[in-house]
Amino acid sequence: xxxxxxxxxxxxxxxxxxxxxxxxxxxxxxxxxxxxxxxxxxxxxxxxxxxxxxxxxxxxxxxxxxxxxxxxxxxxxxxxxxxxxxxxxxxxxxxxxxxxxxxxxxxxxxxxxxxxxxxxxxxxxxxxxxxxxxxxxxxxxxxxxxxxxxxxxxxxxxxxxxxxxxxxxxxxxxxxxxxxxxxxxxxxxxxxxxxxxxxxxxxxxxxxxxxxxxxxxxxxxxxxxxxxxxxxxxxxxxxxxxxxxxxxxxxxxxxxxxxxxxxxxxxxxxxxxxxxxxxxxxxxxxxxxxxxxxxxx
Amino acid sequence: xxxxxxxxxxxxxxxxxxxxxxxxxxxxxxxxxxxxxxxxxxxxxxxxxxxxxxxxxxxxxxxxxxxxxxxxxxxxxxxxxxxxxxxxxxxxxxxxxxxxxxxxxxxxxxxxxxxxxxxxxxxxxxxxxxxxxxxxxxxxxxxxxxxxxxxxxxxxxxxxxxxxxxxxxxxxxxxxxxxxxxxxxxxxxxxxxxxxxxxxxxxxxxxxxxxxxxxxxxxxxxxxxxxxxxxxxxxxxxxxxxxxxxxxxxxxxxxxxxxxxxxxxxxxxxxxxxxxxxxxxxxxxxxxxxx
Ligand SMILES: [Zn+2]
Numbered sequence: 001x002x003x004x005x006x007x008x009x010x011x012x013x014x015x016x017x018x019x020x021x022x023x024x025x026x027x028x029x030x031x032x033x034x035x036x037x038x039x040x041x042x043x044x045x046x047x048x049x050x051x052x053x054x055x056x057x058x059x060x061x062x063x064x065x066x067x068x069x070x071x072x073x074x075x076x077x078x079x080x081x082x083x084x085x086x087x088x089x090x091x092x093x094x095x096x097x098x099x100x101x102x103x104x105x106x107x108x109x110x111x112x113x114x115x116x117x118x119x120x121x122x123x124x125x126x127x128x129x130x131x132x133x134x135x136x137x138x139x140x141x142x143x144x145x146x147x148x149x150x151x152x153x154x155x156x157x158x159x160x161x162x163x164x165x166x167x168x169x170x171x172x173x174x175x176x177x178x179x180x181x182x183x184x185x186x187x188x189x190x191x192x193x194x195x196x197x198x199x200x201x202x203x204x205x206x207x208x209x210x211x212x213x214x215x216x217x218x219x220x221x222x223x224x225x226x227x228x229x230x231x232x233x234x235x236x237x238x239x240x241x242x243x244x245x246x247x248x249x250x251x252x253x254x255x256x257x258x259x260x261x262x263x264x265x266x267x268x269x270x271x272x273x274x275x276x277x278x279x280x281x282x283x284x285x286x287x288x289x290x291x292x293x294x295x296x297x
Numbered sequence: 298x299x300x301x302x303x304x305x306x307x308x309x310x311x312x313x314x315x316x317x318x319x320x321x322x323x324x325x326x327x328x329x330x331x332x333x334x335x336x337x338x339x340x341x342x343x344x345x346x347x348x349x350x351x352x353x354x355x356x357x358x359x360x361x362x363x364x365x366x367x368x369x370x371x372x373x374x375x376x377x378x379x380x381x382x383x384x385x386x387x388x389x390x391x392x393x394x395x396x397x398x399x400x401x402x403x404x405x406x407x408x409x410x411x412x413x414x415x416x417x418x419x420x421x422x423x424x425x426x427x428x429x430x431x432x433x434x435x436x437x438x439x440x441x442x443x444x445x446x447x448x449x450x451x452x453x454x455x456x457x458x459x460x461x462x463x464x465x466x467x468x469x470x471x472x473x474x475x476x477x478x479x480x481x482x483x484x485x486x487x488x489x490x491x492x493x494x495x496x497x498x499x500x501x502x503x504x505x506x507x508x509x510x511x512x513x514x515x516x517x518x519x520x521x522x523x524x525x526x527x528x529x530x531x532x533x534x535x536x537x538x539x540x541x542x543x544x545x546x547x548x549x550x551x552x553x554x555x556x557x558x559x560x561x562x563x564x565x566x567x568x569x570x571x572x573x574x575x576x577x578x579x580x581x582x583x584x585x586x587x588x
Contacts, residue, residue, distance in 0.1 A: 052386075055390055056389045056390045056393060057393065058390065058393075059390060059391070059393040059394040059395070060393035062395070063393075063395060063557075115343070116343055116347070116387070116390065118347070118350060118351050118394065118395075119351075119575060148575070148576065149575060149576025149577065150573075150575040150576045151573075151576065153575075
């Protein structure tokens with residue numbers, strides 16, 4: 001619910017308002033000298049209408065502002081920014097200033113920041129994608145980040161970042177979700193996945209689980225979240241089976257997946273589980289899923 | 298502990314890194330220079346600069362060596378109009394990257410107008426950012442090239458403390474000694490400057506602002522010239538403090554003026570070969586070492 005409210009806020013926020021929200025957090029959490037450096041860079045760039053100024057400052061941002069996690073404020077944060085570090089926040093501000101100076105060339109500037117960036121700079125660009133206006137044109141950049149070998153860069157795209165689910169075409173999104181599962185990124189941190197689940201993804205997820213099981217290997221239990229909304233034949237029964245698994249995380253994953261299925265058959269099994277489940281966390285999830293299923297009838 | 302303040306490791310192998318670490322080298326500066334063959338587009342420089350600030354630093358760390366670099370358009374390629382302007386425009390941004398401790402190599406090679414333009418522009422940049430400038434001096438007509446170099450340094454007005462004039466020999470060193478610039482000496486196998494001649498210069502002129510490097514690159518050169526010079530100094534009766542002054546403290550003091558030379562990297566002797574850089578390792582299936 002909170003996520004949806006925040007998303008609505010972002011749509012209503014102008015580029016400068018997004019900038020201001022970040023600046024407020026930077027002021028609260030970064031060295032004063034760093035913040036005034038950033039303000040000066042923005043001022044000069046704006047007065048000279050020079051995006052080169054912004055790009056030249058891009059690498060120095062981490063040194064000036066630090067790399068610590070920015071505290072959130074009481075007001076609404078733009079979606080996907082709650083775990084911004086100082087360098088990411090500062091670099092996002094630079095890109096937002098570029099959007100003001102030269103909206104026509106925002107794609108070129110953003111790509112230049114990314115292409116010549118080290119991993120931290122690339123991560124900052126990727127984390128900022130959701131904040132930038134007209135960001136559909138930045139899809140090739142995001143797709144590049146999605147193909148990286150670098151676990152941190154990939155995580156910046158896949159977790160706590162609304163961009164992929166907002167803009168990725170379905171086949172690319174499915175690959176991203178499967179890669180996340182494969183490299184051990186919790187897919188429940190892919191913002192907006194629930195709305196983008198599809199039959200093909202569910203099939204891929206199910207096949208992956210089958211393949212892991214035949215090799216006697218484990219699979220990430222959150223994978224059921226990608227399967228639940230469009231369960232292929234047999235998937236609901238499998239989830240029901242995992243409701244009684246000895247590993248708590250598997251019971252949790254199965255309960256969450258079942259809650260998304262809209263399949264009334266699951267209710268009796270969830271009720272049964274709720275009576276015997278000892279873990280409060282799993283029990284709460286089982287009850288939530290029961291509620292979700294009764295809401296859908 | 299030893300420091301090689303001028304070495305082109307992008308052209309060297311992991312064997313070199315291993316031997317350097319074993320010989321006591323704990324830190325290096327890799328100046329951007331030409332790569333032995335002309336580059337025809339700016340993109341090649343982007344990839345080269347990226348490897349200096351990223352991949353090469355990672356490789357060095359895997360052998361316990363702290364890697365810093367300087368960034369510039371080198372004089373040789375300043376003569377190529379296809380790339381010179383675009384590369385000069387990239388330099389300011391790379392100078393802001395972590396671990397970039399100055400502008401270099403700049404200077405004269407063939408002493409052309411194009412070289413002078415790039416040289417002056419980048420000296421101005423070093424002055425503006427208050428970071429060290431590493432100046433290459435020509436191998437041909439060296440004395441005259443050095444005179445012009447020192448004149449340009451004066452003309453631009455960059456503090457001489459921030460300048461190292463490199464590749465000195467018996468003819469050029471006295472010119473540099475008249476200034477406050479730091480004195481760099483590249484020790485090569487067989488030709489140009491040798492360890493023995495270097496020891497001679499140190500005996501005659503002392504150790505102040507004197508710096509020694511291997512300038513090892515893709516050509517016939519020796520990445521162990523700093524430890525070898527240290528040995529030659531000891532054999533000639535210099536005490537350990539003097540050896541440390543020339544082969545450790547001086548280069549560090551010089552590049553520390555950038556504010557970007559992180560001493561904790563030099564002092565840490567941690568090696569973690571389980572780490573990856575952008576998903577890649579220097580290992581080929583070997584057991585990772587951690588210490
Ligand atoms: Zn060199």
